[in-house]
Each structure stands twice: as C-alpha cells, then as structure tokens.
Amino acid sequence: NDEKLYCMGCGAQIQTEDKDKPGYVQASTLKKYLEDDGTDEEKELFCKRCFRLRNYNEITDVDVSDDDFLKLLDSISDEDALVVNVVDIFDYEGSVIPGLQRFVGDKKILVVGNKVDLLPNSVNQNRLLNWLQQKSKENGIKSVDQIMVSAVKGTNVDKLMDMIEKYRDGKDVYVVGTTNTGKSTLINRIISARTDVKDLITTSRFPGTTLDQIDIPLDDGHNLIDTPGIIHRYQLAHFLNANDLKTVTPKKPLRPATFQLRDEQTIFVAGLARFDFLNERTNATFYVTQGLPLHRTKTSNADEFYEKHLGDILTPPTDVTEFPKFKSQIFSAHEKSDIVIYGLGWLTIPAGTKVKAYVPDGVRVSIRNAII
Numbered sequence: 001n002d003e004k005l006y007c008m009g010c011g012a013q014i015q016t017e018d019k020d021k022p023g024y025v026q027a028s029t030l031k032k033y034l035e036d037d038g039t040d041e042e043k044e045l046f047c048k049r050c051f052r053l054r055n056y057n058e059i060t061d062v063d064v065s066d067d068d069f070l071k072l073l074d075s076i077s078d079e080d081a082l083v084v085n086v087v088d089i090f091d092y093e094g095s096v097i098p099g100l101q102r103f104v105g106d107k108k109i110l111v112v113g114n115k116v117d118l119l120p121n122s123v124n125q126n127r128l129l130n131w132l133q134q135k136s137k138e139n140g141i142k143s144v145d146q147i148m149v150s151a152v153k154g155t156n157v158d159k160l161m162d163m164i165e166k167y168r169d170g171k172d173v174y175v176v177g178t179t180n181t182g183k184s185t186l187i188n189r190i191i192s193a194r195t196d197v198k199d200l201i202t203t204s205r206f207p208g209t210t211l212d213q214i215d216i217p218l219d220d221g222h223n224l225i226d227t228p229g230i231i232h233r234y235q236l237a238h239f240l241n242a243n244d245l246k247t248v249t250p251k252k253p254l255r256p257a258t259f260q261l262r263d264e265q266t267i268f269v270a271g272l273a274r275f276d277f278l279n280e281r282t283n284a285t286f287y288v289t290q291g292l293p294l295h296r297t298k299t300s301n302a303d304e305f306y307e308k309h310l311g312d313i314l315t316p317p318t319d320v321t322e323f324p325k326f327k328s329q330i331f332s333a334h335e336k337s338d339i340v341i342y343g344l345g346w347l348t349i350p351a352g353t354k355v356k357a358y359v360p361d362g363v364r365v366s367i368r369n370a371i372i
C-alpha cells in the first residue's frame with residue numbers, strides 16, 4: 001500500500017527518514033498506525049513535532065528552509081487569492097513576516113492579531129487595531145483590514161469569518177504565519193465552526209500542490225488553505241526546555257507590574273533577562289507571564305547575583321548548563337515605548353528613559369512604540 005500519508009496536525013507528508021525534516025515519525029509509530037484496523041476516521045497520525053506540540057507544548061525545530069517558504073509564498077503570488085496573515089499579539093516582533101507583501105505580490109492581506117485574550121481587559125480595542133495597522137505598514141504590509149481574535153477563547157472568530165467572506169471576492173484564501181502564532185488553533189476553530197470533527201480529519205488528508213498544506217473547502221468550490229508555519233529561530237522558546245517554555249508562556253491576561261526605579265537599579269525577569277536603569281528616576285511596567293519572578297537588585301551587585309542565583313531564585317531556566325550567556329544593548333525611549341524580548345513579553349517605559357537590556361545571546365530584543 002503506497003498511499004501517501006499526511007500529518008493531521010500540520011499537513012506535512014509523513015516520512016521516517018530524516019528527523020529534522022517536516023513530517024517525521026519513528027518507523028515503529030508508522031508501523032503501529034498501519035497495523036491499526038480502525039477506520040481512517042478513527043485513526044490519528046501526527047508527525048513527531050505536532051505530537052510533541054500537542055502533548056507537551058514543546059517546540060522542536062524543523063528544517064523548513066527559507067527557500068521552501070519563499071517558494072510557497074511565490075506560488076501564492078501566482079494565485080488570485082486573499083492572504084490571511086496570523087500574528088501573535090504577545091510576540092508580534094517574533095511572528096511578523098517582514099516583506100510578506102513583496103513575496104505575495106498585489107494580493108490583499110488581512111492581518112489577524114491572535115491571542116488578544118492575553119492583554120489586560122483595560123486595553124482599548126481601537127487603539128490596538130490602529131497599532132496593528134501601523135505595525136503592518138512599518139513591515140511593508142498594506143493590510144486591507146485587521147482584526148483581533150482569540151483562537152483559544154473563540155473571540156471574534158465569527159467576525160473574522162465574515163471578514164474573510166467579504167474580502168475574498170469568491171476566491172481562495174491562504175492562511176500564513178510563523179509557528180506558534182496559534183494558526184492551527186485558529187484553523188481548527190474555523191473548521192469546527194463550519195463542519196463536524198469527522199470532516200477535520202478528512203480535510204487534513206488533502207495534499208497541497210506546492211508544499212504540504214491543508215485545504216478546507218469553502219461553500220463555492222474555493223478553499224481555505226493552511227500553509228506550513230515558518231520558524232523564527234531567535235525566539236526565546238528555542239532556548240528553553242518544555243517545562244520552562246510552559247512556565248514562560250502566558251495562559252491568563254498579563255497583569256502589569258510597575259516599579260519605581262532609581263539610577264543603578266536592576267531588574268531581573270527570572271534568569272531570562274536583565275534591565276539596568278540608567279536614569280536618576282523613572283518607572284517601568286512589566287508585561288510578562290503572571291508568577292514569573294521579577295527581582296530587583298543594585299546594579300553594582302547584579303553580576304554577582306546572577307552568577308550565584310541563576311537556576312534558583314532566578315528561574316527559569318531550570319537547566320543552566322546550556323543556557324546562553326547574556327549580551328547587552330542600550331535603548332533610549334524618545335516616546336513612551338516597549339522594550340520587547342521575543343517570546344517573553346515586554347516592559348513599558350516613559351519617554352526619556354534609558355535602559356541597558358540583557359538577553360541570552362541569540363534571542364532578539366527590540367524597542368517599539370508602546371502597544372498599551
């Protein structure tokens with residue numbers, strides 16, 4: 001039986017040869033699947049990466065080369081279609097695809113900000129949409145519209161589907177995004193809103209034409225096409241083990257924590273980041289997962305403190321042996337700004353504040369105009 005098999009999670013073609021490539025399962029897993037007498041609808045086949053993501057919320061790097069991704073985007077540019085770009089509001093910088101517009105040509109792009117449930121309830125939704133629109137523009141994306149959703153809670157998913165109907169003009173819809181933006185969760189929401197679970201399994205079996213992709217039939221013979229996620233390697237997630245990643249990933253709305261600060265004071269965010277405040281007086285509001293330790297010390301003691309307490313008071317990381325050394329960068333805020341650590345969260349500082357930020361080498365940190 002040489003029927004090709006596809007992962008029900010990501011749509012990649014199942015293979016047992018290369019564990020670093022998409023669709024990998026162990027030969028024994030595949031054997032068990034093939035020997036199972038259940039009907040196709042009852043049986044589940046997930047690649048190792050999807051299996052781990054589903055069960056442990058762990059990220060395993062899979063080598064989807066930029067080349068493949070560009071090929072995919074390029075193939076979209078030849079189609080007459082609407083592009084739906086899912087970004088993660090909690091990790092915008094880690095999930096935006098700069099240059100997306102260039103790759104997909106003159107396609108309409110609808111920008112979807114997912115995980116809105118993580119922002120404090122007090123946040124003004126219109127301001128947020130304006131912010132997302134401005135950010136899209138900065139990244140060269142001429143969004144036809146934007147919407148905030150929560151795939152997990154189902155917030156605005158109906159509204160999103162109406163928007164898709166409105167902008168697709170009877171054409172196909174391509175959903176693109178980096179991994180971990182919640183694209184799969186959102187797609188599953190959309191599928192279950194339209195169909196029952198049995199259909200989810202069957203739709204997952206339709207192989208794509210260019211790269212492996214999942215096609216979801218729309219009412220008029222067109223499809224909503226879930227494309228594979230591209231991995232941004234400089235997200236903090238790639239430097240943490242499964243447990244630590246769980247600790248760092250917010251599940252509830254962020255609860256802002258504000259500090260009044262003096263010159264020569266330092267704040268550690270667990271053992272994952274360090275901020276030295278360089279003004280005589282300022283304040284900073286941290287937006288990170290509730291329960292993550294925020295520890296204040298004198299800057300003059302900070303090096304010693306880190307060395308001594310990394311892995312105990314300053315944890316995560318729990319495993320310090322392979323954790324990268326800090327590298328630092330100084331930021332000056334000209335307006336109210338956020339210093340963003342990709343995947344960890346951000347701190348908001350007022351105009352005029354100067355901060356020296358330390359993050360593990362390989363993780364990216366940047367400054368933006370404040371989201372809140």
Ligand code: GDP
Nearest residue numbers: 115150151152153178179180181182183184185
């Ligand atoms: P994908 O890699 O883009 O397909 O992302 P997944 O759908 O696998 O989701 C990645 C992670 O984000 C998982 O831990 C999800 O539970 C989480 N997630 C997805 N959507 C939401 C959301 O709307 N809110 C929150 N808080 N988490 C979400």
